[in-house]
Amino acid sequence: MRLSRAAAAVAVASLGVSLGCKIEPEPPELRFNLNPKFSDDPAFDEYLGDPTAQDQLRGALEMLFGTPSNPGFFLTEELLDDDFNPNSGVDDLTEAELEAMLADNGRRFAKAIAHVEAGEFDDVDLPREAIDLRRWWKDDMAAIEEARADEESDVDALIAEIQERWVYDLQNYYPTLRESAEMYRQQCLHCHGVEGGGDGPTADFLNPRPRDYRRGIFKFTALRDKARPRRQDVFRILSEGVYTTSMPSFRRFSDAQLHGLVDYVRLLSIRGRVEELAAVDYDYDEGGITLDGVIENYESEWDKWRSADDYVITYDGEVPPASQEMIARGRELFNDEATANCASCHGIDGRGNGPSAKEQDPETQEMVPIKDDWGEEIAPRDLTRGVYRFGRRPIDIYRRVHAGINGTPMPAQTTLTDPSGNRLLSDEDFWAIVHYVRFLGSHENGAGEGGH
Numbered sequence: 001m002r003l004s005r006a007a008a009a010v011a012v013a014s015l016g017v018s019l020g021c022k023i024e025p026e027p028p029e030l031r032f033n034l035n036p037k038f039s040d041d042p043a044f045d046e047y048l049g050d051p052t053a054q055d056q057l058r059g060a061l062e063m064l065f066g067t068p069s070n071p072g073f074f075l076t077e078e079l080l081d082d083d084f085n086p087n088s089g090v091d092d093l094t095e096a097e098l099e100a101m102l103a104d105n106g107r108r109f110a111k112a113i114a115h116v117e118a119g120e121f122d123d124v125d126l127p128r129e130a131i132d133l134r135r136w137w138k139d140d141m142a143a144i145e146e147a148r149a150d151e152e153s154d155v156d157a158l159i160a161e162i163q164e165r166w167v168y169d170l171q172n173y174y175p176t177l178r179e180s181a182e183m184y185r186q187q188c189l190h191c192h193g194v195e196g197g198g199d200g201p202t203a204d205f206l207n208p209r210p211r212d213y214r215r216g217i218f219k220f221t222a223l224r225d226k227a228r229p230r231r232q233d234v235f236r237i238l239s240e241g242v243y244t245t246s247m248p249s250f251r252r253f254s255d256a257q258l259h260g261l262v263d264y265v266r267l268l269s270i271r272g273r274v275e276e277l278a279a280v281d282y283d284y285d286e287g288g289i290t291l292d293g294v295i296e297n298y299e300s301e302w303d304k305w306r307s308a309d310d311y312v313i314t315y316d317g318e319v320p321p322a323s324q325e326m327i328a329r330g331r332e333l334f335n336d337e338a339t340a341n342c343a344s345c346h347g348i349d350g351r352g353n354g355p356s357a358k359e360q361d362p363e364t365q366e367m368v369p370i371k372d373d374w375g376e377e378i379a380p381r382d383l384t385r386g387v388y389r390f391g392r393r394p395i396d397i398y399r400r401v402h403a404g405i406n407g408t409p410m411p412a413q414t415t416l417t418d419p420s421g422n423r424l425l426s427d428e429d430f431w432a433i434v435h436y437v438r439f440l441g442s443h444e445n446g447a448g449e450g451g452h
């Protein structure tokens, strides 16, 4: 009889119960599944017609990313040459991020550190997601017990060494990828799914749906050209949540834990993209899935994530004040069909009811809501409510106008040009629109909700 791994684990577990003893079986190792959505898309038909290809791709992905229980990035020569090791995300933090994280560690672990220093080891309480940290602590406590039983050993010296090491380790704590995966499993998986496909068990009940990271499309960045997010963009989303959606704020966790989650989101996203690229490029005559091809995509995807800083939208000039004239100019542009034409979606009065909020369904000919890049219905925002999902500062809205919202039909104004290639709107025009949008959502305009 062949038992699957999961069935075997269940068998062992029930054995433990029936014997009444304390067998604690290791949980079955979680595996990543291949993307089930491919079967809806004819672009993947050739790949799906070759089961061997799917096995090969599964193997290649496991080599590059590990499993949910034991994740890890494969280090290519290119990454090694660059001295960049994504398995230790802390190397990737800016000076300022590192400083903030260390200060935060100092606060979060203040009690634990005091107990370590006082030798009150039983009182040391470590975060439950920090599975490696807890394991290392247990090992050290066991070593002390062992030393106590052995008359030859110098227990005091051992304890002093452990105290010193742990004070340092707690102050400098940065989660392992395994710990971040555990954190993800506890906090994110039920919405975002094991593979980050936005298809966890609660996803079907949510509108908007949780993000599918596998396409590499992120909405909330400060960047142009649909670039991959920077660490700080994802960190900000985790810290603040997405206002008016089910995406919660995780500010109660430490900076170090949030950075670890950014690392893990990045892993899931790169994994999803590498899978998609391999499947869509699949060509039997070209040798099917090749490891070289997969690694090439892996490296180019990493390049995208690592070059995000080059895409930040900045504004160096003086921000024009929100004068009556600017707001009036903004209103004009907002409604102008030949230029910004925000009203086409957001409506003349900004309530999100413009004509382009709906489109004709090619099959039924009925008018249906427009869709986002994930194929979900999406409504232009009612701007009179003053709700902004990624910041209400003028620069935040400036960036929305500049770059549009990645993954949604909202276009980048900078890509709209006249026939000779000149931008339709100047930076000053952008500010006029920003001021008008803020006016629409303000109390002066009788708007109710304040937002955050």
Ligand code: HEC
Pocket (backbone or CB within 6 Å): 184, 187, 188, 189, 190, 191, 192, 206, 207, 208, 209, 210, 211, 217, 218, 219, 220, 221, 234, 237, 238, 242, 245, 246, 247, 248, 250, 261, 265, 389
């Ligand atoms: C209750 C469901 C829920 C949980 C739990 C949840 N999310 Fe989300 N998440 C969402 C939804 C919904 C969105 C999409 C919001 C939107 O499109 O405006 C989202 C969006 C995101 C985004 C995308 C931001 C962008 O720029 O596109 C990231 C990253 C993210 N979540 C990470 C996480 C992580 C990491 C966790 C766990 C620590 C988590 N989420 C937990 C529902 C959830």
Ligand code: HEC
Pocket (backbone or CB within 6 Å): 219, 334, 340, 341, 342, 343, 344, 345, 346, 356, 378, 379, 380, 381, 383, 387, 388, 389, 390, 391, 397, 400, 401, 405, 408, 409, 410, 411, 413, 433, 437
């Ligand atoms: C093709 C339709 C379309 C056009 C044209 C359009 N938008 Fe949007 N806009 C949307 C959609 C859809 C959303 C909601 C995106 C979401 O919730 O993820 C949105 C959201 C917004 C938001 C909310 C941003 C946030 O942080 O939550 C602002 C502000 C906005 N639009 C301003 C504008 C302005 C200003 C223009 C014209 C320069 C414009 N939009 C043109 C479709 C459009």
